[in-house]
Amino acid sequence: MNLNQAARCLEKLGNPTRLEVFRLLVRAGHEGLSVGEIQDHLGIPASTLSHHIGHLVNAGLVAQQREGRQLICKPDFALMDGLIDFLTAECCMLTGKPETQRDAG
Amino acid sequence: MNLNQAARCLEKLGNPTRLEVFRLLVRAGHEGLSVGEIQDHLGIPASTLSHHIGHLVNAGLVAQQREGRQLICKPDFALMDGLIDFLTAECCMLTGKPETQRDAG
DNA sequence: ACGATAATTCTAGGATTGTCGAAATATAGG
DNA sequence: CCTATATTTCGACAATCCTAGAATTATCGT
Numbered sequence: 001m002n003l004n005q006a007a008r009c010l011e012k013l014g015n016p017t018r019l020e021v022f023r024l025l026v027r028a029g030h031e032g033l034s035v036g037e038i039q040d041h042l043g044i045p046a047s048t049l050s051h052h053i054g055h056l057v058n059a060g061l062v063a064q065q066r067e068g069r070q071l072i073c074k075p076d077f078a079l080m081d082g083l084i085d086f087l088t089a090e091c092c093m094l095t096g097k098p099e100t101q102r103d104a105g
Numbered sequence: 106m107n108l109n110q111a112a113r114c115l116e117k118l119g120n121p122t123r124l125e126v127f128r129l130l131v132r133a134g135h136e137g138l139s140v141g142e143i144q145d146h147l148g149i150p151a152s153t154l155s156h157h158i159g160h161l162v163n164a165g166l167v168a169q170q171r172e173g174r175q176l177i178c179k180p181d182f183a184l185m186d187g188l189i190d191f192l193t194a195e196c197c198m199l200t201g202k203p204e205t206q207r208d209a210g
Numbered sequence: 211a212c213g214a215t216a217a218t219t220c221t222a223g224g225a226t227t228g229t230c231g232a233a234a235t236a237t238a239g240g
Numbered sequence: 241c242c243t244a245t246a247t248t249t250c251g252a253c254a255a256t257c258c259t260a261g262a263a264t265t266a267t268c269g270t
Contacts, residue, residue, distance in 0.1 A: 003128070004121055011119030013196075015228085016112040023108070026196050035247060045230050050248055052228090069237045069246050077198045084197065087189055091118075091131050093182045120258085140217060150260050155218055157258090174216045174267045 001082040003090075009083045012059040017044065018052045022061060025075040032074035034067075106187040108195075114188045117164040122149065123157045127166060130180040137179035139172075 013019050024041055025033060033041075039049050053073060056062040060079050064071050088094075118124050129146055130138060138146075144154050158178060161167040165184055169176050193199070 003124055007119055007121040007124045009119075010115045010124065014112055014114075014116030014119040016109055017228090019108055019112045019115065019196075023195050026198075036245090039247095046247065047230055047232090047249080048228075051230090054248085055227095066237085069244095071247065075196075080192075080197055084189060084192055087185075087192075090128050091124075091180075092185060092189065093131075122258090141215090144217095151217065152219085152261075153259055156260090159218085160257095171266085174214095176217065 001086040003086075006083055006086045006090075008059050009061060009079070012055050012061060015052070015055075017042070017048075018056055021049070021052060022056060022075060025062060025073055026077075026080075028074075030074065032072045034070035034072055036070065038073065106191040108191075111188055111191045111195075113164050114166060114184070117160050117166060120157070120160075122147070122153075123161055126154070126157060127161060127180060130167060130178055131182075131185075133179075135179065137177045139175040139177055141175065143178065 013022060020042060021038055024038060035046075035049065035053060038053070039046060042049065053062065053064075057064055057073075061076055062073050063076055064073050066072070118127060125147060126143055129143060140151075140154065140158060143158070144151060147154065158167060158169075162169055162178075166181055167178050168181055169178050171177070
């Protein structure tokens, strides 16, 4: 995870609707949720939701797989961990977390 | 830190230039850096840099204080910690980190 | 007051984003 | 094939963002 990759992820999560979608998917866990189920939770027009999910998929934060007529969305936990690792390592104090430090810069 | 606050911080950090500014300030530590020093590092026009710093200040991620002719910028470490806590608690697996969990919801 | 330095505000342009109805595509079942 | 369901793509519009030169404000030293 480099700075530009991180910025891209942060940009996508930096929209209230998308952050809510992502949080919903994280809470759903490895089973994921269909687009329609997400829509039931958020109550926004399908085209708007599809637009936002497209952004998340494009950034790699969400993966989709078809199951019959439904498209199941799942968060990429590893990428999210990578993002948090980046923020912790590059944009935090690191005080009291020496094991996270990389080169004692 | 609620979802909208988090989204606002993420949005501001989700721009490569601003993320680089913020990382630079974090690396500078509690002493901070003047706007001019940041400009020396990044090499972008003063008005563009000022615009981006304004965004970071507006979101509370960066604080400024004047020292003579210079404006010193410092990151708000506590807010950044709060953001990472939010992401860890609401947008992560939480597997193997039970002490980070808040209410086992 | 004057000149130099530090940084912001003004202004304007093109680029991108967010929204959502309408139309189109994909799948399932009879 | 026809109908219903699930979701995306298209199209349009307003709103916001990014960039950066020019002008302005703030501070310091003399």
